[in-house]
Amino acid sequence: MALVELRDVVKRYELGGETLTVLKGVDFTIEAGEFVAVMGPSGSGKSTMLNMIGLLDEPSEGTVLLRGEDVTTLSDRERTKARQGAIGFIFQDFYLIPSLTATENVELPTLFGGAGNKKGREKAIELLTDFGLGDRLDHLPKELSGGQQQRVAIARSLVNEPQVLLADEPTGNLDQKTGKEILDRLREICDSGVGIIAVTHDPNVAAYADRRVNIVDGVIDGDDALAREDHDA
Ligand SMILES: Nc1ncnc2c1ncn2[C@@H]1O[C@H](COP(=O)(O)OP(=O)(O)OP(=O)(O)O)[C@@H](O)[C@H]1O
Numbered sequence: 654m655a656l657v658e659l660r661d662v663v664k665r666y667e668l669g670g671e672t673l674t675v676l677k678g679v680d681f682t683i684e685a686g687e688f689v690a691v692m693g694p695s696g697s698g699k700s701t702m703l704n705m706i707g708l709l710d711e712p713s714e715g716t717v718l719l720r721g722e723d724v725t726t727l728s729d730r731e732r733t734k735a736r737q738g739a740i741g742f743i744f745q746d747f748y749l750i751p752s753l754t755a756t757e758n759v760e761l762p763t764l765f766g767g768a769g770n771k772k773g774r775e776k777a778i779e780l781l782t783d784f785g786l787g788d789r790l791d792h793l794p795k796e797l798s799g800g801q802q803q804r805v806a807i808a809r810s811l812v813n814e815p816q817v818l819l820a821d822e823p824t825g826n827l828d829q830k831t832g833k834e835i836l837d838r839l840r841e842i843c844d845s846g847v848g849i850i851a852v853t854h855d856p857n858v859a860a861y862a863d864r865r866v867n868i869v870d871g872v873i874d875g876d877d878a879l880a881r882e883d884h885d886a
């Protein structure tokens with residue numbers, strides 16, 4: 654069964670009496686253990702599609718299925734619960750909470766729904782250490798570099814062990830070496846059975862993917878399996 658499936662998803666915005674159709678009937682599936690790169694020009698609908706997959710926004714028409722369950726008919730509360738249990742996000746702008754330390758930011762998603770416990774903090778510290786931030790645990794976001802903040806955001810996306818990981822330009826602020834380390838790590842996570850969808854303009858990211866989906870003007874124009882390059886070379 655697909656982890657997530659979009660069936661003929663249409664997204665429209667009403668603006669000043671005009672209707673803007675941003676997604677024009679998108680069909681898409683991702684399976685466990687797949688790494689999909691989503692590419693396409695600015696304004697083509699990539700982030701909008703990611704928001705649909707991540708249950709952050711509702712389609713105007715069409716169906717979104719999470720592990721076979723139609724989530725378009727759920728209440729807001731049920732949808733939020735489904736999202737928290739299954740989906741991790743790495744946002745382009747990080748959205749770290751300025752008043753919380755690195756550890757507290759990463760721990761935060763484990764506190765929702767009453768699951769907060771020692772384990773959440775341990776997991777947060779383990780992830781941050783893994784990402785080379787073991788000596789930055791108590792720093793606030795403003796005390797971290799852009800690339801370090803990005804790694805905190807990635808750690809936070811993983812703390813609840815999601816089945817689907819969504820990333821908008823996950824390596825946008827990283828130097829080549831750190832970027833490669835993060836991609837290697839994402840690849841490992843993916844190989845452990847997580848489905849990853851990364852929106853990117855970076856050919857290095859696309860080189861890590863199993864599939865590349867191209868979006869042009871709200872429609873999928875190309876969905877191709879890729880031969881993966883040898884990254885250890
Ligand atoms: N809330 C909104 N109201 C009206 N129009 C919107 C809204 N959100 C997005 N759009 C429009 O939808 C289109 C697609 O936006 P989207 O953010 O999905 O593009 P994108 O492919 O992610 O682009 P980029 O590569 O620049 O991030 C854009 O033309 C944008 O102006």
Ligand SMILES: [Mg+2]
Binds near residue numbers: 700701821
């Ligand atoms: Mg975008």
